[in-house]
Amino acid sequence: MTAFAEIRVYNTLSKSLEKFVPLHGRRVFMFVCGPTVYDYSHLGHARTYVFYDTLARFLRKMDYSLFYLQNITDVDDKIVNRAREEGRHPLELAREFERYYHEDMAALNVTSVNLYARASDYLPEIFEQIRVLLEKGHAYVTETGVYFDITTFPDYGKLSGQKPEELKVHRIEPDPTKRNPGDFALWRNRPREEFGWESPWGYGRPGWHIEDTAISIKHFGKQYDIHGGAIELAFPHHEAEIAQAESYTGVKPFVKYWIHTGLLTVEGEKMSKSLGNFVTIREALKKYDPNVLRIFLLSRHYRSPIDFRWELLDQARSSYERIVNGYGNLMDMDVMEDGEAGERENDLLKEVEKIRRGFFEAMMDDLNTAEALAQLFELVRVVNSFYEESGRITAAGRAEVVTAFTDMFDVLGLRVGEGYDESMLRNLVSILIEVRAILRKRKEYDLADEIRARLREVGIELQDTPEGTKWRIKRS
RNA sequence: GCCGGGUUGGCCGAGCGGUUCAGGCAGCGGGCUGCAGACCCGUAGACGGGGGUUCGAAUCCCCCACCCGGCUCCA
Incomplete structure (x- = not known):
């Protein structure tokens, strides 16, 4: 900057x-x-x-x-x-x-x-x-x-x-x-x-x-x-x-x-150990992603008090999902390695630049993180809108938009699209294993084998044993 | 009592003198959809109360009400 x-x-x-x-x-x-x-x-x-x-x-x-x-x-x-x-x-x-x-x-x-x-x-x-x-x-x-x-x-x-x-x-x-x-x-x-x-x-x-x-x-x-x-x-x-x-x-x-x-209050009273009305960070993190907590905490200006309610974390989670989906849509676009940017894409990039400026201007104005977040949502909006209409973007164009996102993520301390926690991976694999078990029972071995082969391609090896199907991550 | 800060739609929150008061969540209508979700388009809804200053106020001034913090260790 x-x-x-x-x-x-x-x-x-x-x-x-x-x-x-x-x-x-x-x-x-x-x-x-x-x-x-x-x-x-x-x-x-x-x-x-x-x-x-x-x-x-x-x-x-x-x-x-x-x-x-x-x-x-x-x-x-x-x-x-x-x-x-x-x-x-x-x-x-x-x-x-x-x-x-x-x-x-x-x-x-x-x-x-x-x-x-x-x-x-x-x-x-x-x-x-x-x-x-x-x-x-x-x-x-x-x-x-x-x-x-x-x-x-x-x-x-x-x-x-x-x-x-x-x-x-x-x-x-x-x-x-x-x-x-x-x-x-x-x-x-x-x-x-x-x-x-x-x-x-x-x-x-x-x-x-x-x-x-x-x-x-x-x-x-x-x-x-x-x-x-x-x-x-x-x-x-x-x-x-x-x-x-x-x-x-x-x-x-x-x-x-x-x-x-400003302080964080609970039902209007200061959250403190002596009042016994506190929620520990680790307790909150059991139910909510750290990004959700950061969005919640940054959604109000730093000098104002924040009155905590669990419901507000639910709202922040929905907001966060919107950001994740928007960024996901960007990653999902068809990238043209050496095409020319169309008019629509040029318009998009212009808007993105304006939004990025708005984001930093908000931060420069006494760390107005609420406004900065609003700019991030604007970015999501224009990206989604572009995705809906065209979904084709040049590699250079996408790189620019990605940079706008990551600049904002860096400042706000959000980790978006940086991989998944292990429990999600385990759950995901178990779902595939269960579906495959149903297919095998129906003797639809083509599809069952397809699943096994495709998983192997991404580095997950399935082994059918008398105790059931096991899996491990293959080092390659 | 003294010193700070606050009161904006159903909820959360920007805006702090000048186009119809951002943005998010939750609604509603439509699109897309085998279903669901996501996404898109559209839509509704608020400036604690009373005075005043001004061509013009959520924004400035006065009064009132209510809320929070500090004055004691506390992020």
Whole structure:
């Protein structure tokens, strides 16, 4: 795609649509808050990570060289508590759910992350940042830990619009050792029986926000382009990151573009583990193709909430089938290896080019995936229409249309026509075997043999045995 | 209470000042079809309520109602 087209994104920091201009030319650095690995991931997580995966795919398609970094929170109260309940080591538990997370992401075709960084691998960086923040007077030590003094950072609240004074009102468990109710922990002292590390300020664990700045500054330096995450993280998590990073480095802004995704709700309530109303990714994938999930999640603009119902996945499945059929019809056309493109074909190619442009313009307009999908359906429509009328296309013409499809599939992360899963193959072969058994019973051996011979041609060998017909894939 | 976001046809959702409000799902009529499906053509149906600004508003302003999120770990 053209490298000079203009992308616009909504920046939470400025509360407005901004032209996307990376800090370093075509090089883009993006950090997205990853999961806390203490349980299976649910559709809410899928929503966020499918979106950033799509953003990453789009930027790369637009010829940006993107480095996409994601943290894995493997040190956290929830992990420690659950591990204690199960009598396991916290990090062992964390590794298990981290593995499931990667499996789920792979299933959803979320493949764009360059590096996953575990919080537990960044203790030296965390110590260093806390040390400097103390030295600069932004933090202080008490008997319960190390805290960031928000009064030393006048910009605190600039991302979320929260005013520090207002925050006093609704503190739930005020820590009397803190200077201000809104101060957040950089380091929390813990009893020695608990999992933790020795630090210069006592035994314990890092605070809630420091891992992200430790990881991102280590890999990206003092400034980078995009920080993503769900909107629920804007306050206090991202606000705290800004305070830590800008106080630590003295460089503003820490991040040029703050991008936040809307939440996934269930019957109007946030899908979350604590509410118990969640559907795990693997549960959904038992019933629906990953492409269906992606279409469902991308059919609404990323900043809007999505209210989940199973019925909506049924709708998305029907939509997906339309795409598969359209693409299938294209593959099914008569290809003329060296014919001339007719007028009808030239018209088709013109329309396809227009649609392709529409698709990318939609994506450039603050990642309007809903509109982009509409363009994909337009493409299906014109292809079907052409298929119905003529169905004959030159090889070059078809290649162009295929490219339009695959460009869109690449960006949306859809895997269409990339082969079939094994269960489908097995089912298919069993159907043929059953039909053949009926033919044999009727002594219609010509047809039965025909089936066996034709299967052999495509590499499937049937063997009639006393226990029934068996089959295997022949290596050739 | 404070800070964000939202309310578009039966369902899901674009559009955010200017031709008859995209697209998908589900309908309906027709075509193609041994049947079914797919596909094609056609068709119907919506801007939460009330004021205002404007030649013109789903789009801007005000008021009201309802919904969601954040202010506490959370994608």
